Amino acid sequence: MRITNLLEIKSVTCTKQERCLFESLSFFLGAGEILQIEGPNGAGKTSLLRIIAGFARPDEGEIFFDTKPISQYYDEFAAQLLFIGHKSGVNGQLSAYENVCHWLQVHGYKVDEQAYELLSKLGLVGLEDAPVRTLSAGQQRRVALVRLWLNDAKLWVLDEPFTALDKKGVILLQGQFAKHLAKGGSILLTTHQDLTTHFDALKTLVLEYQF
Numbered sequence: 001m002r003i004t005n006l007l008e009i010k011s012v013t014c015t016k017q018e019r020c021l022f023e024s025l026s027f028f029l030g031a032g033e034i035l036q037i038e039g040p041n042g043a044g045k046t047s048l049l050r051i052i053a054g055f056a057r058p059d060e061g062e063i064f065f066d067t068k069p070i071s072q073y074y075d076e077f078a079a080q081l082l083f084i085g086h087k088s089g090v091n092g093q094l095s096a097y098e099n100v101c102h103w104l105q106v107h108g109y110k111v112d113e114q115a116y117e118l119l120s121k122l123g124l125v126g127l128e129d130a131p132v133r134t135l136s137a138g139q140q141r142r143v144a145l146v147r148l149w150l151n152d153a154k155l156w157v158l159d160e161p162f163t164a165l166d167k168k169g170v171i172l173l174q175g176q177f178a179k180h181l182a183k184g185g186s187i188l189l190t191t192h193q194d195l196t197t198h199f200d201a202l203k204t205l206v207l208e209y210q211f
């Protein structure tokens with residue numbers, strides 16, 4: 001089967017605090033593919049994800065989405081991007097229910113019908129009314145990941161999405177990844193989980209720590 005390239009990272013260089021994290025880095029990600037970025041602490045994984053998501057500019061190089069440079073077509077790109085980073089994007093003062101209702105509204109879904117269904121899918125029943133900041137790390141991560149269940153974005157960029165999840169949570173998330181890939185979506189993520197046995201289309205990129 002021929003894979004269409006959705007994302008192209010072309011000759012990207014990034015320097016932080018006078019240390020070159022990566023230089024002239026190039027790779028492709030196709031529709032239905034998942035790419036795992038690996039490397040030691042401080043190697044530059046988050047920096048790379050932030051450049052790919054368009055939150056930071058590379059020192060050199062360009063990111064292309066559907067063959068168009070994201071620096072020039074950012075709105076078009078942003079409409080097809082779901083980024084979940086370390087700071088999960090969840091409002092900790094609000095409850096899980098309120099956070100989910102907000103995302104449902106943003107994505108044009110009917111709130112009442114779906115909020116509890118989603119919370120139940122993510123194992124959050126009984127916790128829906130507590131402020132998210134009072135939940136455990138894994139429960140907070142589950143709230144953040146609800147967005148993967150109501151988003152049609154083609155490209156998911158996820159910084160350590162498995163952090164703090166228990167075994168069931170990991171399996172649930174892997175299942176959602178598989179559905180996204182089967183629909184022709186793409187995933188770029190950092191994780192210390194071994195995903196090799198779960199995804200046929202898995203690609204890996206190892207960033208070495210540059211001194």
Ligand SMILES: Nc1ncnc2c1ncn2[C@@H]1O[C@H](COP(=O)(O)OP(=O)(O)OP(=O)(O)O)[C@@H](O)[C@H]1O
Binds near residue numbers: 016047
């Ligand atoms: N905004 C910033 N200003 C200055 N230096 C930064 C900034 N962001 C990252 N760095 C530096 O860039 C290097 C790479 O950081 P980055 O967070 O990309 O690494 P990482 O591979 O994701 O690490 P980890 O596995 O610990 O999450 C680190 O040395 C960090 O101090």
